[in-house]
Amino acid sequence: MSGQRHSFVVALTGGVAAGKSAVSQRFETLGIQVYDADVAAREVIAPGTGGLQAVIDRFGDQVLDARGQLDRAAMRQRVFGDDVARRALEAIIHPRVRAWLHEHAHADRGPYCLLAIPLLAENMDHYRWVDRVLVVDAPEALQLDRLVRRDGIDEALARRMIERQASRTERLTLAHDVIENHGDEAELDRAVSQLHTRYLALAAAAR
Template identity: 80%
Template sequence: MSGASRSYVVALTGGVAAGKSAVSGRFQALGVQVYDADIAAREVVAPGTDGLQAIVARFGADVLDAQGTLDRAAMRRHVFGDDDARRALEAIIHPRVRAWLHDHAIADRGPYCLLAIPLLAENLEHYRWVDRILVVDAPETLQLDRLVRRDGIDEALARRMIERQASRNERLHLAHDVIENTGDEAALGHAVLKLHERYLALALAGR
């Protein structure tokens, strides 16, 4: 996807509770368009989409609520503890999310845009077309503390959530750039601004 005819594309990722939303919000405040995989996952199964039709065809109409929208609680019950069902759901949603992100990045007309992809390390083979990878990093002890406070869960569950993702080292190995998000707002703002200037320069250079 390189070239001056479209936006330079930066993929933003990081572990759970590392602070990806805080970072993407600061880029947005600078006028950068952020396309979020979590938003894409909702868009591709909205009423009237072929994604929702495919889910109904596979799992039945009881996964819809009274308004014809995907009932996420019912869907979770279908796939809970059933690996085949979970894989079938992922086979419907994940390719559509990737296509949604690609289409939006291609259509973007800013100097550069960000793709917020929580599970980038686990799906890197599908995102070889991005220009650069930015990892938001935080010590695991800080992730645990944030998760416990954010979600109201115990430390054991928080630890399992972290362990289900790619390791911190795996993510850092992919990174072109790293933001250490330890909770210092001033430092975070400075890091984002510095990267914003770098990405603008890279976009201008057509790299």
């Protein structure tokens, strides 16, 4: 391990509606910093960034709203069903998100930190530098039910959203640790507490 590394890095992932946020919040309550890829994706294309300028250069300034920010709804419409446009947008955002997460993880001064990366399984080659992978897993029937209720969508769309992601098997293959999230809050508290103890010990041993 590099002498410059100050924090042990755990990548947290899981399928859509598996309960990643609930797990992240519990680690944050224990004083652990969580760096979220979704937050990074907004930061790297905020007004004034090179990321936003790259989007404008590629797609034109009609993708901006009245405040000069990226109009996310317009952008979604622009890339929906257009694989070339979607890949072009991803080529701008994804490397910047990875750099943002890397920078924040290596600057972290806690005993360890978490990176919340929903699409980790799809992009694992870019995250070989993390120390450990934690997968939040939930039965597909529960994911479907949560998605339908959370997003107000029908089951067919919810199923398509799940199918578009890496499979449970692909995610679990990467996992060093798994939290089975069946919706029991006390069970989730216990699982996070046990992992916190384990990560503190691993981080201490890695120093």
